[in-house]
Amino acid sequence: MSNELNNIISRTTDGVFEGVAIGGDRYPGSVFTDHVLRYQDTPGVKMIVVLGEIGGTEEYKICEAIKQGRVTKPVVSWCIGTCATMFSSEVQFGHAGACANQASETAVAKNKALKEAGAFVPKSFDELGDVIKNVYDDLVAKGVIQPAEEVPPPTVPMDYSWARELGLIRKPASFMTSICDERGQELLYAGMPITEVFKTEMGLGGTLGLLWFQRRLPRYACQFIEMCLMVTADHGPAVSGAHNTIVCARAGKDLISSLTSGLLTIGDRFGGALDAAAKQFSKAFDSGMLAMEFVNKMKKDGKLIMGIGHRVKSINNPDMRVQILKDFVKQNFPSCQLLDYALEVEKITTSKKPNLILNVDGFIGVAFVDLLRTCGGFTRHRCFKWNLSAFRCYGNIWHYLDQKRLKQGLYRHPWDDISYVLPEHMSM
The missing domain is CATH 1.10.230.10 (Cytochrome P450-Terp, domain 2)
Incomplete structure (x- = not known):
């Protein structure tokens, strides 16, 4: 309701100075008169608009304030829920306080009381905007309100997705890749569908040719790549890379950590x-x-x-x-x-x-x-x-898995394989 009320006031006047949504809770934190009296004492506020509802008696306090002269600024008010009289029984409207327990709490009774007290009350909610405009125009004519300059609203930028779909803008890529494309119906390796890779029996060498070189290599070139993978698949446990991997595996490290420690020796x-x-x-x-x-x-x-x-x-x-x-x-x-x-x-x-x-x-x-x-x-x-790091990975992985399979414990290098070169004892 507060959104709609702000919309109505903004379209019929030069804007809203301040708006407060109190709600209809059974035990509210503040009531109408708290804010109406505050607006009465605020120089920037020239007229007051109150949107009440069925239930409660707070609107009657506004009536008393107007009658007693405590509120002298024009008050436009309307209590919604006038349709409650059309029902044969009491109706709960939305929340705890929106229920008339007696005749004086009905919207019709409160609208009548507000009008008799001197507030501007429309015949229906549909006429609320017209009443607000009439009161505002009268205050402008009397010089009470100097209308604020109408500032054209800022242009709302076009929605990004819409603009991109229309081809008006493009999103710069975060990075580029020429290896594979998984966005379509079928995975592409350097533009070749994965089904075609298998249909032509390109093998591992041919597949690596597509991924590494973005080309379909001759058969002998594919064979050579496969041979390189085979002859470098492992170099034994004694070489630096495999040794580091084995030591880390036996120390309980995970595969990636162990593999990385081996590759770092390259x-x-x-x-x-x-x-x-x-x-x-x-x-x-x-x-x-x-x-x-x-x-x-x-x-x-x-x-x-x-x-x-x-x-x-x-x-x-x-x-x-x-x-x-x-x-x-x-x-x-x-x-x-x-x-x-x-x-x-x-x-x-x-x-x-x-x-x-x-x-x-x-x-x-x-x-x-x-x-x-x-x-x-x-x-x-x-x-x-x-x-050669791509080739070395395979051998190091085998050594890691081998150590886990053999359940090897923590590695400790034997003393008899270490040459201790220490400085001679210095006498004091």
């Missing part, structure tokens, strides 16, 4: 030489540098040749993983110039030390460069950076 010394090897060998080869010149330059600069060297394998104890990949690349790749260049470097380094072989990281790095340069899907400057 760097130039362990598992992370793939990217650096691809960069170093590619730069040397593309610049026309001979293998010997490349080795000498790296030695002069005091830098390690990434992808060269192994802690266990050597020229006399070759890594069969590298041999398997080498045989496949030689037989299936259209060209493997960078690999041949790396093998020339290996001949030089192994002549100095037998374990300075082209390791599996280095081999995959240079072989992938050859793959991207010769498969017909990429220009030379678009050859991608690689990292």
